[in-house]
Amino acid sequence: RGKSLTGNSLPGLSLGWRTCVQAGTLPKPTLWAEPDSVITQGSPVTLRCQGTLETQEYRLYREEKTAPWITRIPQELVKKGQFPIPSTTWEHAGRYRCIYGSHTAGWSERSDPLELVVTGAYRKPILSALPSPVVASGGSVTLQCDSRVAFDGFILCKEGEDEHPQCLISQPRTHGSSRAVFSVGPVSPSRRWSYRCYSYDSHSPYVWSLPSDVLELLVPGEKFTMVMAGMRCGGPKGETDRQRQAMGREGETQRKQTERLRVPEREQGGAAPHPSFSPGQIRARPFLSVQPGSTVASGENVTLLCQSQGWMHTFLLTKEGAADPPLRLKSKRRSHKYQAEFPMSPVTSAHVGTYRCYGSLSSNPYLLTHPSDPLELVVSGAAETFSPPQTKSDSKAGE
Incomplete structure (x- = not known):
């Protein structure tokens, strides 16, 4: 109560207290x-x-x-x-x-x-994470707030935990630019990292734009290992057994895959802690590929395929610099692998960028594997090809 939203006064204001009474006798209200x-x-x-x-x-x-x-x-x-x-x-x-x-x-x-x-005075800006909204535990990320109209002030607010939003003020990097860059971190998987940004004119610092869409950072666990089919893994007190049946091709004998894992409790206002597996020591890292081939002409149908040898509940597909949240699909078992197909039809220049996919053992988007190797979509003339990235993507959200 009574505290400044930003921790400091917004720019452009000075004290102008005017009163005809003698103040200071009683404690402040x-x-x-x-x-x-x-x-x-x-x-x-x-x-x-x-x-x-x-x-x-x-x-x-x-x-x-x-x-x-x-x-x-x-x-x-x-x-x-x-x-x-x-x-x-x-x-x-x-x-x-x-x-x-x-x-x-x-x-x-x-x-x-x-x-x-x-x-609500102006159009909402666009908030994006560079290079990706998926951030390693303990790491930092750059959040970029873009406006189609030139403003000289931007504010980034963290949501979901405090009575008042925590706000950081940033000036645009160059004169007349309508972009501001914020650094956020270090992040951890035990909390929720949701942000919005606003733009404003310094002549009216208390009149802001509409808020940007919410940008939620995803923080994979530091250690995420899978157990092999048929292995029974011990764990600390408080864990429960979960039986999963892995169905083979038609006619094959059903194999039972038992995993012993901790069922995390969600903290108020944050994500549940990541699960820990032992032993096994097989680090989960899905594989991202493209179908039908490594070269595809503009306008053709393309599918990004995320696969894992071990059981996965959900796969997520991210694009570096994209303002939109990651795409999520439930996995399907095919040819002894778990996979999800992300169609991009027809392919256009808007699909250019670097992609990665992640796996999750539940529908909780915060419990993620390590990322797949990056897959870069490059446009060359009338053809669009997929190849391993040579340099970091410079794609910008909202442009």
Whole structure:
């Protein structure tokens, strides 16, 4: 309550406190916004000021410029320290403080500032992860926020864990550019890493764009090994046995594959810890290939095939620099392998890039294998070929 959204004041503002009362006699009150201090245009919000006296008077101020809407609040609500806004507009945005007191007890110190942000003024930017939204445990990743309109301020907010979003402010790298780059990390598989970004004009720092689509980082476990069919693996206390039947070709004898694995408990607001297997020591790494061949003409039908020798529940396909989330398909068993087919039909220049696939033992997208070797889609004239990458992909999301 009452804390700055960004941890610091947004740029372009200075203190402009104006009051006709003698302040500083009583302890400062607490000022907060319900339901939140970042509010969508047209939504209701109430600013609340709370002091320590039973009988008191409240006053709310906006820094830098006056807020006429405050004078229209019914006095019975003002006496309770409530300042409701039925439908928020850009005119309500700003940096507020409040005081309380009485003519006999004197007046309090000013509250900490409350930054009321109104979103929805501009088109939403595009948030992407470079080189990929899949990040190794302990690693870092670059998040890039792009806008089709030139802005001089961008904000990245982490979602899902705190009462208020944690925001980082970034200036565009070059003058007039509509892009900002943020570094995030180190990451771990035990937490959820969900982000949105906003753009704004520094002349109106509390009026933001619509939020970007949510970008969720995927963090594979540090150790992810598979057990071979027929092996029984021991584990620590608290683990349970899971029987999986591996079906062979028609007419073959059914083989039972027993895995002993820990069933993780999901932490509140985060992903479940990655499972650990022992022994086996066969590191799970799927193989990514292309069908029908290594060279394909533009406009033809192409399928990326992700395969694993061991059992997998789900396969994920990622593209470096893509703003869209990874594609997910449930695996199918064919020719003694588990696989998923990702069709790309017909192939166009939009499919250019470097791809990797991952496997998962459950529908939980956070429990992943190590990535496959990269597969690069290259456009050369009228033909598009698949070949091992020689250099890192420079593909950019949203362009």
